[in-house]
Amino acid sequence: MRVNTTVNIGGLVLKNPVMTASGTFGYGLEFEEYVNLNKLGAIVVKGIALNPVKGNKPQRLVETPAGIMNAIGLQNVGVEAFISEKLPLLKKYSTPVIANIYGTDVDGYIKVAQRLNDSATAAVEINISCPNVKKGGLQFASDKDAIATMMNGIKKVFTRPVIVKLSPNTGNIEEMAQVCEDNGADAVSLINTLVGLSINLKTRRPNIANVFGGLSGPAIKPVALAMVHKVSKKIKIPIIGIGGIMNTTDALEFIVAGASAVQIGTANFVDPSITGIIADGIKSYLDDNGINSITELTGTLEY
Amino acid sequence: MKNSGKVVFNKKTGEGLYHLRLAVKKRFKAKPAQFINVKVSDTVVPLLRRPFSIFSAEKKELDLVYKVIGEGTRLLSEKKKGDAVDFIGPQGNTYPVDLKDKKSKLIIIGGGTGAASVHFLANELKKSKRKFTLIQGARNKRLIVAEKEFKKLGCLFATEDGSLGTRGYVTDVLKKVLEPNAVIYACGPEPMIKAVKRITEKMDDVKFYASFEAYMGCGIGACISCVIPVGVADNFVYKRVCKEGTVFDVSEVVI
Numbered sequence: 001m002r003v004n005t006t007v008n009i010g011g012l013v014l015k016n017p018v019m020t021a022s023g024t025f026g027y028g029l030e031f032e033e034y035v036n037l038n039k040l041g042a043i044v045v046k047g048i049a050l051n052p053v054k055g056n057k058p059q060r061l062v063e064t065p066a067g068i069m070n071a072i073g074l075q076n077v078g079v080e081a082f083i084s085e086k087l088p089l090l091k092k093y094s095t096p097v098i099a100n101i102y103g104t105d106v107d108g109y110i111k112v113a114q115r116l117n118d119s120a121t122a123a124v125e126i127n128i129s130c131p132n133v134k135k136g137g138l139q140f141a142s143d144k145d146a147i148a149t150m151m152n153g154i155k156k157v158f159t160r161p162v163i164v165k166l167s168p169n170t171g172n173i174e175e176m177a178q179v180c181e182d183n184g185a186d187a188v189s190l191i192n193t194l195v196g197l198s199i200n201l202k203t204r205r206p207n208i209a210n211v212f213g214g215l216s217g218p219a220i221k222p223v224a225l226a227m228v229h230k231v232s233k234k235i236k237i238p239i240i241g242i243g244g245i246m247n248t249t250d251a252l253e254f255i256v257a258g259a260s261a262v263q264i265g266t267a268n269f270v271d272p273s274i275t276g277i278i279a280d281g282i283k284s285y286l287d288d289n290g291i292n293s294i295t296e297l298t299g300t301l302e303y
Numbered sequence: 304m305k306n307s308g309k310v311v312f313n314k315k316t317g318e319g320l321y322h323l324r325l326a327v328k329k330r331f332k333a334k335p336a337q338f339i340n341v342k343v344s345d346t347v348v349p350l351l352r353r354p355f356s357i358f359s360a361e362k363k364e365l366d367l368v369y370k371v372i373g374e375g376t377r378l379l380s381e382k383k384k385g386d387a388v389d390f391i392g393p394q395g396n397t398y399p400v401d402l403k404d405k406k407s408k409l410i411i412i413g414g415g416t417g418a419a420s421v422h423f424l425a426n427e428l429k430k431s432k433r434k435f436t437l438i439q440g441a442r443n444k445r446l447i448v449a450e451k452e453f454k455k456l457g458c459l460f461a462t463e464d465g466s467l468g469t470r471g472y473v474t475d476v477l478k479k480v481l482e483p484n485a486v487i488y489a490c491g492p493e494p495m496i497k498a499v500k501r502i503t504e505k506m507d508d509v510k511f512y513a514s515f516e517a518y519m520g521c522g523i524g525a526c527i528s529c530v531i532p533v534g535v536a537d538n539f540v541y542k543r544v545c546k547e548g549t550v551f552d553v554s555e556v557v558i
Contacts, residue, residue, distance in 0.1 A: 024521075024525065024526065026525040026527075030523055030524045031523075031525070034305065046527075054540065054541060055530070055541055058517065058518070058529075058531070058541075059518050059528075060527070060528045061518060061519075061520045061526065061528035062518070063350055063351050065348060066350060067350060068351065068520065070520070070526070070528065072526070072527050072528065075527050075530075217350055218347045218350070246347065266350070268521065268525065269351060269352075269520050269525070269526055272391070272523055272525075
């Protein structure tokens with residue numbers, strides 16, 4: 001049987017639902033020797049700002065039970081260098097490249113999106129949920145007016161799909177998803193990392209120089225599944241599920257919960273080949289279970 | 304490169320110190336200061352791989368010398384003969400050695416388990432018949448890494464309690480052997496690298512390269528966690544120890 005693994009994310013057709021999570025896959029090139037990038041549904045690159053960003057002071061990452069906490073501070077090469085140096089090297093792959101973008105104010109986001117419109121970027125993912133930068137990121141996560149202004153601005157300058165990455169560190173993620181849908185978002189991705197704190201008792205200091213960090217990995221999977229499921233009851237645009245996916249089973253659970261696609265994050269650090277393995281795994285699962293198309297599985301949770 | 308090996312031996316050699324030898328499946332080429340990133344657990348706790356400097360690499364055998372400091376290294380120390388070990392690597396750059404320069408004195412310094420990385424370098428230099436001065440320091444004799452192997456390489460030891468070699472720090476030995484135009488290679492804890500830098504920065508003609516240790520996420524350049532500041536105090540960029548390193552020209556590192 002020839003199974004259909006393609007999914008449609010707001011007009012962007014992906015050959016399968018496996019995407020990479022921003023910040024865990026570099027600019028894709030770091031993974032060339034570990035996974036055939038053509039196997040992936042989409043590559044979401046490290047968050048890009050208008051100008052290069054130096055990032056936070058180290059220590060930037062710490063392991064926690066069944067997870068990690070990071071505060072990289074969105075270190076990136078800036079949109080110009082991304083377009084001229086990184087993007088051309090990904091051209092040889094058939095996989096669409098999605099740029100995760102962020103700014104320190106609403107205008108900053110719009111400017112990056114505008115610049116990317118004239119590049120080979122297939123879609124943008126708006127990061128309104130990074131917990132590790134002082135300005136931008138999380139300050140917009142719960143600000144409905146800012147999201148509306150940002151969405152309207154970006155839709156005017158960027159002609160391809162716009163995805164909004166939502167934060168779990170907000171009072172009501174369903175409401176925020178609704179605001180995104182109402183203001184023209186083509187899809188939402190969730191969840192970003194959960195704000196956490198890791199302490200060294202010997203020194204009574206935080207393990208991360210930024211004090212707080214974003215928790216990810218298997219530890220957050222149940223939280224992410226719950227949020228994806230709740231949001232799926234609220235909105236009609238596609239949902240991209242993210243949070244502690246380590247294997248094919250985890251990925252399929254997100255699809256059953258209501259996601260149309262998934263992003264693999266922390267697992268890339270443990271096994272840099274994992275995205276290709278999950279893409280194959282999903283195909284085998286459909287084959288083995290006589291399911292014609294992955295879309296038949298989306299949101300099939302019963303209770 | 305993804306690779307795997309089988310444990311040949313995994314023996315205790317000192318206080319919390321272990322020597323692990325792997326018979327590796329795929330042929331590989333390793334250089335001094337490179338590391339491998341080892342999967343120590345089959346479950347998600349601990350989640351991340353653990354990076355280790357390579358102590359030696361001969362044909363299809365790879366040796367690590369490590370200290371048990373937490374859950375990851377404890378799990379590694381429990382691996383038995385024949386157990387499979389999954390790893391990624393070798394990763395990172397190497398110490399820059401100019402073999403055409405036969406005059407400059409080469410001084411190699413190892414502190415703590417950083418000694419593993421400099422052992423590999425000293426051994427390679429010995430094979431190419433290039434002379435060097437090797438120094439290893441630790442708090443006491445029981446914390447000296449691979450004493451027997453280092454003695455074979457003519458190592459000078461420094462221990463804080465004087466239980467082996469000079470009483471004091473590696474810098475006390477360094478001051479005695481340092482010459483103009485020397486090239487220093489080191490791996491060890493940051494205070495040691497800093498102390499050596501304070502000595503070398505006063506001498507224009509001395510070069511100092513160190514292999515840095517850092518808390519790593521992925522070990523393949525993707526997560527940008529293991530960074531150190533390279534440049535000058537108010538104008539630097541963060542570079543990745545796993546990718547642009549592990550070896551940096553210490554005069555360019557802000558420490």
